[in-house]
Amino acid sequence: MWRLILADLVVAIHFSFILFVVLGGLLALKWRRIVWLHLPAAVWGALIEFAGWICPLTFIENRLRTGHGSGYSSSFIEHYLIPVIYPSALTREIQIGLGLTVVLINVLIYRQYYIKWLKRQP
Template sequence: MLYRIAADGLVLFHLMFIGFVLFGGLLVLKWRGLIVWHLPAALWGMAVEFVHLPCPLTEWENRMRHGAGQSGYGGGFIEHYVWPVIYPAGLTPGIQLGLGAMVLAINLWGYLRLLHQRRPL
C-alpha cells in the first residue's frame, strides 16, 4: 500500500515538475530567486524532449508500482498519462520536438522579459 501511495504521489510531483518546467520562466518574473531552481529544471526538461533522455522520475514510479504489485509502463510520463488524454494515437518524435520547442519559447519569453526589466533606462 505504501508503494502505491508513493507512486501516486510521485505522479503528482512529476506533473508539478512539468508545470514548473513549462511555466517557471513566468514565475521567475515575479520571484527572481526561483531562477536557480528553474533554469536547471528547464534545461533538463528540454533535454528530455530534444535528446529523448529517460526521466528518472518515470523509472522511480515504475519501481514503486512493481513494489506495490502493479505493472509499470513503458515510455515516458507524458506518453503514459498526458498524451492519451490529448491525442490517443501516441507521441511521435516530431511532436516531442514541438513540445520541447514550446517549453523553450515560453521560457525564453519569460527570461527575455526579465532581462528587459533589469536594464537601466
C-alpha cells in the first residue's frame, strides 16, 4: 500500500518536473533566481529526449510498483497523469520532437527574459 502511494508521489513529482522543464522559464520572468534552477532542468529534460534515455524517476516509480500486478489501479494520478508522462505511442521521432519543443519554448521565453534584462540596464 505504501509503495503504491510513494509511486503515485513519484509520478506527481515527475509530472511537476516536466511542467517546470517546459514552462519554468515563465517563472524566471517574474523571479530571476529561478533561472539557476530552470536552465539545468530544461537542459536535462531536452537531453533525456534527444538521447532517448529514460528518466531516473521512471525507474524509481517502476521499482515501487513491482509486485503489484500491472501496477496501475484506479487512482487519479495513475489514471490521468501516467498517460501524459508515458504515452503509449512514443517513438524516437516524437521524443526528438518533444526535445525540440522544450528547446523552442524555452528559447522564446528566455528571449523575453533577455529583453527584459536589457531594459533594466543603464
